[in-house]
Structure formats: structure tokens, C-alpha cells
Amino acid sequence: MSASSNEAPPPVVPPNLKSSFQAYLRTPSLRILVVVGAGLSAASGLSTFRGAGGLWKSHNAMQLATPEAFDADPVLVWRFYQMRRRTALAAEPNPGHYALARAAEKWGKERFWTLTQNVDGLSRRAGHPEDAIWYMHGQLHSLKCFWSEQEYDGCGWVEEVHKDDIPIPDEGEFAREDVPKCPKCKKGLVRPNVVWFGEVIDEAMLDKADEWIAQGGPMLCLVVGTSGKVYPAAGYARKIQKAGGKVAVVDIEDRGEDEKADWSFVGDAAEVLPEILQPIVNGEAA
Ligand code: BV8
Numbered sequence: 100m101s102a103s104s105n106e107a108p109p110p111v112v113p114p115n116l117k118s119s120f121q122a123y124l125r126t127p128s129l130r131i132l133v134v135v136g137a138g139l140s141a142a143s144g145l146s147t148f149r150g151a152g153g154l155w156k157s158h159n160a161m162q163l164a165t166p167e168a169f170d171a172d173p174v175l176v177w178r179f180y181q182m183r184r185r186t187a188l189a190a191e192p193n194p195g196h197y198a199l200a201r202a203a204e205k206w207g208k209e210r211f212w213t214l215t216q217n218v219d220g221l222s223r224r225a226g227h228p229e230d231a232i233w234y235m236h237g238q239l240h241s242l243k244c245f246w247s248e249q250e251y252d253g254c255g256w257v258e259e260v261h262k263d264d265i266p267i268p269d270e271g272e273f274a275r276e277d278v279p280k281c282p283k284c285k286k287g288l289v290r291p292n293v294v295w296f297g298e299v300i301d302e303a304m305l306d307k308a309d310e311w312i313a314q315g316g317p318m319l320c321l322v323v324g325t326s327g328k329v330y331p332a333a334g335y336a337r338k339i340q341k342a343g344g345k346v347a348v349v350d351i352e353d354r355g356e357d358e359k360a361d362w363s364f365v366g367d368a369a370e371v372l373p374e375i376l377q378p379i380v381n382g383e384a385a
Contacts, residue, residue, distance in 0.1 A: 111370045120347060120362045120375055124384040129317045131206070132308075133199060134335050135215040135222070138324020138350060142193040142369030145186060145219055149326050165295045169245065173278045173288055174267075180291045181269040184239045187219040195323070196225035198372040202379040203231040211379070212311060216325060216332050218293045220261075233304055235332055241292035244281035254284035257292055265289075300331060308335065318344030322358055324351075324368045336360075349375075 110117070123129070137147035148160050158179070162168060169176040200222065203211045208231035215222055215232060218239045222232055240261050244253025267273060281287040294300055312318070312335075320339040327333040336346045336358050347362040348354050349371045355363020364371045378384035 110374060111366045112364055112374050116362060116364065117375060120364075121378050121384070123319065123345065124376075124378050126317045128210075129319060130210045130311075130314070131202075131212070131319045131321055132311065132335060132339060133211070133213040133321045133323060134325060134332055135199070135213060135217060135323045136325020136327075136332070137217060139195050139199075139215075139368045140190070140193070140217055140219050140221050141324065141351070142195065142367055143190040143219075143221055145183075145190055145221075147324075147326075149328070161296065164293070165297055166245070167297075169288075169290055169295070172275075173290075174273050174275055177265075177267045177278060177291075178269045178273075180239060180293075181265065181267050183219070184265070185269065187221065187239055190219070190221065192221045192225035193369040195368040195370075195372040196221050196227070198376045198380060199323075200225045200227035202376045203228050205379050205382065205385075207231065214308065214332060214335065216329060218291075233308075235294070235300060235304070237291070237293035239291060239293065242289050243292040244284060244287035245290035246287040253287040253290075254281060256281050256283035256287075305331060309338075312338050312342050312344075315342060318342065320344060320346045321349070322346065322354075322360070323349045323372065327354070327357060347375075 137145070141147055158175070160179070163176050163179045199213055203213060208228065211231060213222070213227065213232040214235050216236050218234070218236055220238060220240050223229070241257060241259050242265070244256040246253045266279065279289040281289055318339050320336045322336050325332065340346055340359065345361040346358050347364065348358045348360040349364045349366070349368050351365070351367055353363055353365045364375060
């Protein structure tokens with residue numbers, strides 16, 4: 100093993116920005132709310148929603164992630180999700196996922212709580228403590244019953260599936276009547292258990308997030324790899340700022356201005372997060 104491979108990777112963060120941010124991490128009883136988007140998984144090879152890879156077969160992901168789209172063409176929507184399940188299962192968590200997971204382990208769910216918009220399962224596979232992360236938009240690897248656009252919550256059947264065993268090819272011949280029926284009520288269709296546009300988000304968890312912010316005290320919203328276009332996820336940085344907290348943004352684009360950030364780290368989340376969260380992960384900032 101050559102000496103060079105033992106050396107830490109070259110720093111990606113400007114030293115003065117990093118030292119200012121890491122000084123703030125040492126604020127006694129600081130609490131951090133992390134809001135994660137598709138950019139965290141980009142280094143794992145998963146395309147983002149609005150980036151170059153955001154289109155799929157001339158469809159826009161935003162048009163397919165709705166109950167109306169599923170009601171109109173369940174085969175097309177299932178193909179979109181099967182393709183994403185397959186690529187997610189074939190991908191590996193990256194150092195950004197691990198940095199967030201290790202920091203959550205160190206500080207615990209009360210002081211380091213992650214809200215992820217991602218449904219790819221990579222945070223879970225990085226060992227992110229389950230009680231310290233909220234999968235706001237659901238998970239690709241979970242299924243539920245769907246009746247129709249009006250009653251899309253179906254009969255309540257839900258099942259976790261972590262293997263690629265849903266019999267729906269993302270290419271080739273497949274007819275509407277082949278879309279799996281709900282095994283419980285036999286009436287509804289099986290759909291991905293994700294929150295589509297226009298569908299409500301877990302009210303209890305939304306209240307929990309507002310209570311977390313209302314606790315006050317020193318707070319930081321760490322916004323990682325999201326274009327900040329989807330609500331309510333996009334609203335937390337402002338809420339924390341209004342409550343007297345600070346905001347740090349990690350994005351491959353300079354989104355600091357958009358978020359009126361106190362720190363804007365421009366770079367790959369897979370490289371930036373392990374570097375800036377080092378004081379938490381190695382126990383210096385307890
Ligand atoms: C709801 C699951 C009640 C499925 C998704 C208030 C104002 C305006 C509109 C609304 C509002 N409140 C509610 C709405 C309506 C709607 C909404 O927000 N619409 C938007 C488009 C205007 N919200 C809802 O419907 C939500 N429900 O609020 O219910 C209600 C309902 C109707 C009306 C009022 C109230 C439900 C939203 C959930 C939708 N489901 N996903 C699936 O995944 O298939 S959202 C989808 O977009 C994904 O979850 C995705 O994560 C999310 C956000 O996208 P991003 O993650 O930000 O990804 P994007 O590609 O956009 O950006 C990537 C970023 O990463 C970029 O900044 C890029 O620069 C950066 N990047 C790239 N590479 C890297 C990187 N950064 C770091 N490192 C890298 N290597």
C-alpha cells in the first residue's frame with residue numbers, strides 16, 4: 100500500500116469557511132436539522148430529479164410522480180419506479196451518506212435529525228440510525244395498496260420489499276392487467292409507497308418537525324443536495340432562520356444565495372460532508 104493512499108484526500112473546502120463552520124459546531128447544545136435531496140446520492144450514480152439525468156424516456160420525473168399519472172397509466176409509472184429501484188439496489192451508499200449516519204450516531208436523534216426527500220434507501224444501507232432519519236417522501240422499497248386517484252390510500256395494506264422481486268419489467272411487453280393487485284383487498288393495485296406530488300405528508304411528523312424548531316436554542320439547518328423546489332421540505336431552512344438558527348448549504352452548485360446561507364459549501368456532498376462533519380464524527384464537537 101503506497102504511502103500516498105494512506106494520506107487523507109486533499110481538502111475540498113476552503114480552510115477559512117471550514118474553520119468558521121466547525122467553530123459553530125462546537126456551540127454548546129447546538130442542534131442540527133439536516134434536509135437532504137437527490138444530490139446526496141448523485142455520487143452513488145443515481146440521477147437527480149432536475150439535473151441532466153432527471154428525464155426518463157422523454158418523460159419528466161415530476162409528471163410521473165403523481166397519483167393521476169399512476170391512475171392513467173400504472174404500467175408506465177411502475178416502469179419508472181422499477182428502473183429507479185434497480186439502479187438504487189445496484190448503487191452503493193457514498194461517503195456523504197456515511198458521514199451523516201456516523202454524525203447521527205454520535206449526537207443522537209434529538210441533536211442531529213435528518214429529513215430526507217430521497218426514496219433510494221441509500222441512507223438506510225449506510226446504517227443511518229432509523230430513529231434519527233425521517234423518510235419524508237417514503238421509500239422505493241416499500242409497497243402499498245392504491246384504489247383510484249380519489250381513494251389513493253387504498254385499503255391500508257403496506258409491505259417492505261428489499262429484493263428486486265416485483266414482477267414488473269422496466270422494458271418489454273406488460274399489460275395493465277398484469278400490474279399486481281393488492282394481496283389484502285384484491286381490489287386495489289400495488290403501488291410504490293412514496294409520497295407523490297399532491298399527496299399529503301405525514302401530519303404527525305410535520306408537527307414533530309415544527310416542535311423540534313420551536314424548542315429554540317442554538318440551531319443549524321444543513322441543506323444537502325436539494326434544489327429547494329419541493330415543499331414542505333424546502334421550507335425548513337427559512338423556518339430555522341426565523342427561529343434564530345443558522346443555515347449551511349452543501350451543493351455542487353452555489354445555492355448559498357438562494358438559501359440566504361451563513362455557509363455555502365460548493366462541491367460534491369460525498370466529499371464535502373465527511374470533511375465538514377469531522378469534528379462531530381471524531382468526537383471533538385460533542
Ligand atoms: C404536500 C417522491 C399537501 C416520489 C417526491 C407550497 C408552495 C408551493 C407548492 C407546494 C407547497 N406545498 C405543497 C406544494 C405542492 C408540492 C410541491 O412542492 N410542488 C413543487 C413542485 C412546487 N408538494 C407536495 O405535493 C407535497 N405534498 O405538501 O401535501 C399539499 C398538497 C398540494 C398542495 C398544497 C399542499 C409532496 C411532495 C413530495 C413529492 N414527491 N418524491 C419520487 O421520488 O419519485 S419529490 C421529488 O423531488 C424527490 O423526492 C426529490 O428528492 C425531490 C426534490 O428534488 P431534489 O431532491 O431537490 O432534487 P433536484 O434534482 O431538484 O436537485 C438536486 C440538487 O442536488 C441540485 O441543487 C443539484 O445542484 C444538487 N447536486 C447534484 N449533484 C450533487 C448535488 N449536490 C451535492 N453533491 C452532488 N454531487
